[in-house]
Amino acid sequence: MNVTPNALWLIAAILAQGALALGLLWYLGTIRIPMVMKGEVRIDDIALERKGWPKREWQASNAFDNQFQLPVLLYVGAGLALYFGPTLFEVALVWLFVISRYLHAFVHITDNHVVRRFTAYFIGLVLLCAFWLDLVIRLLFAAGGM
Template sequence: MPIVTKLLILAIAGQVFLTLAILVLMGRERVPRVMSGEIAEADIAVDRTAYPLRARLLSNSFDNQFQLPVLFYVGAVLAIILGGVTWLEVIAAWLFVALRYAHAAIHVTTNRVHRRFAVYTSGLAVLTILWLMILFRLLLSTSGL
């Protein structure tokens, strides 16, 4: 397997581990409060408002990992299936993942909306470029796909 393909797979793993890390942090915020009776199960059965702010921020950040990252996963897997992953695709993938880490960090700490939005839209721009590169490569492909 070429090194660029391995690096793309590692970028996918980096995004997966971000999602899992947020899930663990969210669990550490939520589960003890419910288990101790501080928060009643009935109060969280439908919405999250009974949780303290940090738990809600983590929950929102976790939910956000199933928005743009889903498009990243599909694009990255498609790039691998097409074969011939390029260095530019790898760089875009890692930049996207780095921006997702930055977005998550802002989301669960200061939650400054303007800064978070700037990082989010930067990630969207990088993801769009990644998809354009993949589609361009597909259109130029002569392998019968």
């Protein structure tokens, strides 16, 4: 199999995005497990809803949950880009998106400043839209050349 450098960089970005989700899940575990083990949080209080958790857990949990929103569209788009053969422009868009997700998660689990968090989110959304628009244009050109 002959994999291009662009494809390798795109795959690396996808792995970095996946690593963010897994890292946040690990971080969430470092918050939840000690709280339950010390009796600070009762299992009955969290079995069906999140109200029993303190703010710090909510921040980490929300940051983790966010990795299954916009990034899902990234994964689908990356699969399409790999099918077409990703361009350097697409690789750059994907890496910038992943960086925006790391910034978004960092703000989420630290001071949770809503304006900074939204700014990181919005930048990622714009990058993701540009990526999808690029893919649509490539599809239209490919369909026109059939």
